[in-house]
Amino acid sequence: MTRDISDILKTNGFKITSTRLAILKVFSSDCKPINAEYIHDKLKKEKVNIVTIYRTLISFENAGIIKRVDMQKDSVYYELAGHHHHHIICTDCGMVESFDGCDLDNLSKEVLKSSNNFSLINKHSLELFGLCKKCCKN
Ligand SMILES: [Zn+2]
Ligand SMILES: [Zn+2]
Ligand SMILES: [Zn+2]
Known part of the structure; x- marks a missing residue:
């Protein structure tokens, strides 16, 4: 920092x-x-x-x-609030990993095209949940 x-x-x-x-x-x-x-x-x-x-x-x-x-x-x-990124979170031990490069801007455009009610999407959030390698072994 x-x-x-x-x-x-x-x-x-x-x-x-x-x-x-x-x-x-x-x-x-x-x-x-x-x-x-x-x-x-x-x-x-x-x-x-x-x-x-x-x-x-x-x-x-x-x-x-x-x-x-x-x-x-x-x-x-x-x-x-820094650069744009998302997280993978282990539901067992709570370990958090970040990742960049989401494709949600493209998805948002597609969603808008088929939406009857929305004309603008200006932000999104996405967190993924799963098990880390250590918790998978146990
Ligand atoms: Zn874990
Ligand atoms: Zn983060
Ligand atoms: Zn994103």
Whole structure:
């Protein structure tokens, strides 16, 4: 991560606080989608309130700094909104792998052609679920 964390806050109009910096730091050091509980655990020493984390995550999401990833779990997972990619998620151990190069833009065009109600598709999300090699062996 080359972009300075405090720069991300500044360019998005956030006041720089130690809590915001700490939360963003957790995101930039973990390349996998994470939830509020995970951040709370990582910031145990800093004693950050979980409610503050929830609020911060929502404001970061609204600013487009982070985006939701559908992990098909009860809690909401986020990751830094960076370059466009998707995930394969192991339903057994939760291992996450990213992949680029989806063909959904072409699919969207095809879908639009046959749609009676839509004239524009401007975003998509796609997560694949399966078993990793280790879990397949067990
Ligand atoms: Zn697995
Ligand atoms: Zn990702
Ligand atoms: Zn895509």
